[in-house]
Structures are given as C-alpha cells and as structure tokens.
Amino acid sequence: MVRVGACQTPEILGDPAAALDCVEQFAAHGAAREADLLLFPECFLQGYLTDDQHVSQHALELDSPGFAAVLRRLAPVEATLVFGVIEADSGLFFNTAVVVDRGQLVGRYRKTRLMPGETVFTAGEDYPTFVLRGLLRYGINICSDTQFPEPAARVAAQGANVLLVAAQNMMRRPTATRFKDLHHSMRADRARETGMWLVSADVTGTREDRIAYGPTSVLSPQGDVVAQVPLLTTGMIVADIPVMPR
Template sequence: MADSTDPSPAGGLRIGACQPPEIMADTEAALAWIEDFARQGADKNVDLLLFPECFLQGYLFDPDHVSRHAMDFTSPAFTAVLRRLAPIKATVVVGVIETEHGRYFNTAAVISGGRLIGRYRKTRLMPGETIFDPGDTHPTFVQGGVRYGINICSDTQFPEPAAQVAAQGAQVLLVAAQNMLRRPVADQFKDLHHSMRADRARETGMWLVSSDVTGVRGDLRIAYGPTSLLSPRGEVVKQVPLMTTGMIVAEIS
C-alpha cells in the first residue's frame, strides 16, 4: 500500500500509546475505550493514538472467534467503525482481525478522519496463529514530517520486520502488542519484552513506541503490559505502570 504523506511542514509527531484492559468480542466496548483515550489525547494535543494487537475484537486465534468477529475492510461493519471514529482528530492505529477473500489477517489499521489510510499485516506469526495468513509488506506513513512503520507483537522477536521499516527512512516503530499470557509465562517474560524491543531500537536507530493490554483473564492468564517509549539507544524513556490502564505521550520531532 502506498505511503500516506502529510503535506504540512515538518513539525513533529505526538504519539499517545494506550494501555487499555483486554476487551473480548465486544467491539462497542473497544470503541468506547478508543473514544475515551481520544478525549484524553485531545487534551494533550496528541496527533496519533496507538492501540494493542487485535484490540477491536479481542485477540484469540481460536477459529470460531476469528470467523465470527473478523471484519472485511470493505464491509458495512467496518464502515460503521470508521464512521464511529470519524470525529476523532488524531490518527488511530488499532489492531483488527481482518478478513479478505476468505483469508484472515492479524492487522493494524491506520485510520484518519474516518478513512482507512493504510494497514500492516503481521508477518511473523506465532506457532499457534495458523488461522492467520502472514502479511508480506512493510508500509510506512508520514505525519507531521515524521515517518513511521508498524510491527505487531511477535514481529519484534526478529530483526527483519523492524529493519524493513527502518530501510524506508522511518524514525519511529509503532508496536501493537497483546501479552495476555499464562501466568508462569507472563512472569518469565515480564522483563524480557523491553529487552527484545530494545534490540530492535538499537539495531535500527528508531524510536520504539509500544501499546499493550493489561489485566487478567480468568485465573490462568495475566497481562502486565508494557506500554512504553524506548529511545534509539534502547533506553526506556516512559512507561505506563504495569497492571494499570493509562497512556504515555511520546513527542518525536
């Protein structure tokens, strides 16, 4: 998909990285959280809002969940989502379970003024994500004179997806994540997410902004986060506290 280029002079990009609770199979509730963060972001002059992986419908790779809730981007259901988000001034980057021609994708949609201006489909799928097809492109976008691209969660375990974005001259890597994990795994990886993401930042020289969910799912799963801003040196500059909902604002000039 072609770049979406902001014709205005370079001035910087204020990114609001959001850490909401996990919302499962309730698009209306997910949209309400997006609207709430948009109100907070408007008070902070945020230009772009980043939300977690598959946040719109809830991240499960169960075939029944995916087939029930996936949205074709040309469908009336997704058109209604765009209409709902149209009043939001900031660009919204949000994870969506997408379907097209009978195939399913783990997608980050880039929405501005109620229009879909681009998408990124996750390229490095987890072993259990066999219901999804991998994406094969790494589009970048320009806003406020700042070029950015997107990775989704496990993409950041590998150098190549971030490198593909950096090769196009991007200054920022947005990471939509969803780490609602079994408790022992969540505890093991709680401090490793930043380590992997820091590697990608240092390798590419990009700022890295991540968004993740938080909370618990039943007795077995927990999501700590993190939602954070990492410098090109891999340093954690800002972070939403673990196990809390909230937003950080990263200003990239």
C-alpha cells in the same frame, strides 16, 4: 516534534462497541494532551483470541459495511489512530493493524511473524510506512514481529523514524512473569539496530489463569525507556518524537 500517544487498555473480547468506547475515551485524554497519533493493542477491535470460532465470527473485511460503520464512529477523532483488527480478505484471515485518520482508512499492516498458535491467520508480506502530519515517517510491527530483526529493519530501510508496536501479551502466569522484563530487552535491540524510536501499546489485566502486565512504553533509538505506563495499570503515555531526516 510530533506527539505520539500509546494506550494500555483492558482486554476486551468479542465486543467491538466496547472497544470503540475505549478508543473514544482514550482519544478524549489524547486530545487534552494534544497527541497527534494514538496507538492501541493487537487485535484490539474484536479482541485477541486465535480459535477458529472467534476469528470467523468477528473478522471484518476492510471494505465492508461493518468496518465502514467503525470508520464513521471514529470520524470525530482528530488524532491519527493505529489499532489492531482481525481482518478477513478473500477467505483468509489476517492479524492486522489499521491506520485511520479522521474516519478514513489510510492503510494497514499485516503481521508477518506469526506465533505457533496463530495458525488461523495468514502471514502478511509487506512493510508499508506512513507519514504523520506530513512530518514523521513511521511503520508498524505487531507483537512477536519484534522477536526478529527483519520486520523492524524493513521499516527502517524506508526512512522511518518511529516503529509502532501493537502487542497483546495476555499470557499464562508463569510465561507472563518470565517475559515481563524481556519485552523491553527485545524491543531495545530493535531500536538500537535501526536507530528508530519504538512505541508499544499492550493490554493489561487478568483472565482465568492468565495475566497481562503490559508494557506500554516509548524507547529511544538508544534503547532506553523514556516513558512507560505502570505495569498492571490502564493508562496512556505521550512522547514528543523529534522530526529528523534519516
């Protein structure tokens, strides 16, 4: 078994130091529960806003001194960390999830299925997979990627057992209410189609006329919810994922 944790966090906007505080707090709980990997929401480091000013002000190049400082701060964390960042590269911006292990950048995934409101970002093209502790192969989707079969299928085709989904569903209240039960429905389709476990992490709370319910959850390859942080509650779930060849 490999133990994977998913963190349902408050929304933190434009304050990377506070986001790192949050990562460290969850990592302490994760260490107590012996988690091998912890997953955090979409664009978590800088906060998910898609206006030009926020993105250009807070985007980081992954080889920059600013991101190197992030890695140094996370070096004491023993669990592998997967969290969302707003990435800058060659004048373009990407909605990215990074994989960090003991302060080292292992790799990244750039969101491929952008929403209509995400015109500030450039879509990614690749579906890298990673191996956790030499035992479990996994890949990443970001939020709306899971509305489409291909991103999950591209991960599964490489022999992955687990799909990690970094999400951020702070929506206007009518939309959030309509979608709060649909997230699991779409994700269950991806799990059943691919035979992978699916682990998601989301934010929760309110902002002006918006609300984020979650969900942060673990779905089995049959599409069943086997663990979930209660909606509108910050917290963490852990699940033991069997290591099985695909």
